[in-house]
Amino acid sequence: MKLTCPENSCHNNKFFKKDGFYFRKSDSKYIQRYRCNSCGKRISTAQLSPCYRQKKRTINHLIEAMYCSKVSMRRIALNLNVDKKTVARKVEFLGLQARMFNQKYLQKLRVNPVEHLQFDDLITKERTKMLPVTISVAVDAETRRILALVATQIPAFGLLAKKSRAKYGYRKSEHKLGLEQMFQKIEKVVAKNALIRSDEHKFYPEFVDRYFPSAVYIRYKGGRGCIAGQGELKRLARDPLFALNHTCAMLRDNISRLVRKSWCVSQSIEKLQLHLDLYMKFHNTKLI
Numbered sequence: 385m386k387l388t389c390p391e392n393s394c395h396n397n398k399f400f401k402k403d404g405f406y407f408r409k410s411d412s413k414y415i416q417r418y419r420c421n422s423c424g425k426r427i428s429t430a431q432l433s434p435c436y437r438q439k440k441r442t443i444n445h446l447i448e449a450m451y452c453s454k455v456s457m458r459r460i461a462l463n464l465n466v467d468k469k470t471v472a473r474k475v476e477f478l479g480l481q482a483r484m485f486n487q488k489y490l491q492k493l494r495v496n497p498v499e500h501l502q503f504d505d506l507i508t509k510e511r512t513k514m515l516p517v518t519i520s521v522a523v524d525a526e527t528r529r530i531l532a533l534v535a536t537q538i539p540a541f542g543l544l545a546k547k548s549r550a551k552y553g554y555r556k557s558e559h560k561l562g563l564e565q566m567f568q569k570i571e572k573v574v575a576k577n578a579l580i581r582s583d584e585h586k587f588y589p590e591f592v593d594r595y596f597p598s599a600v601y602i603r604y605k606g607g608r609g610c611i612a613g614q615g616e617l618k619r620l621a622r623d624p625l626f627a628l629n630h631t632c633a634m635l636r637d638n639i640s641r642l643v644r645k646s647w648c649v650s651q652s653i654e655k656l657q658l659h660l661d662l663y664m665k666f667h668n669t670k671l672i
């Protein structure tokens with residue numbers, strides 16, 4: 385990024401003179417100041433950083449690591465000796481940064497398109513089990529990279545369906561919308577003649593036909609879950625969807641709000657999506 389003059393009427397973005405330093409207390413660094421050659425306004429390189437004006441920038445990476453390792457937001461605040469509102473704000477900031485990172489990450493993958501794709505959905509909830517949410521997951525089965533995570537609302541099912549309608553009213557299913565978003569994200573990352581595997585969900589074939597008409601698409605019947613894998617790892621001897629199921633089990637084990645029978649619960653889909661974006665960055669950069 386390049387310096388631009390802070391004065392609106394001045395369009396100088398080239399000519400600056402060095403003009404002293406200032407000491408930034410939050411991370412004990414000296415920051416170079418510049419002066420605009422045409423209007424004389426002062427500007428510093430600190431303004432180019434996405435962390436500009438953050439007072440606790442040194443704990444950003446610690447929050448990211450803990451938040452992607454099953455630590456709850458309250459416990460992060462306790463451990464780092466900061467307020468829980470600070471953690472909530474940081475997590476939102478980090479999530480948005482990770483979202484931009486993931487976009488660039490997928491663009492880079494276009495050079496070497498994915499040859500073997502596996503995708504599925506993972507069920508969770510917002511606030512109560514009567515408001516379920518589905519997370520569409522796409523995984524590169526060869527490298528185990530996460531290619532997309534999209535959270536969308538679905539209506540309650542099973543015994544809770546009637547009770548949910550009585551209490552919260554009609555809940556529209558946005559599952560197809562989520563799948564559409566997921567396929568748009570990975571459309572250019574996956575090779576046209578790739579091998580695609582999924583389970584037998586009735587929505588899936590229409591999307592695969594539309595986005596990857598020349599791909600080899602195989603569907604498998606889902607197996608019973610084993611307890612150690614949080615219900616995601618199956619009791620099959622050779623699970624054809626192992627890469628995907630193992631990634632789902634990792635999501636369940638590393639994202640506090642997705643753990644089964646946990647005290648941590650998502651309050652909104654937007655916050656869940658930010659958490660997923662941050663985890664996707666963490667998973668693809670630190671674990672792969």
Ligand SMILES: [Zn+2]
Binds near residue numbers: 421425
């Ligand atoms: Zn200027």
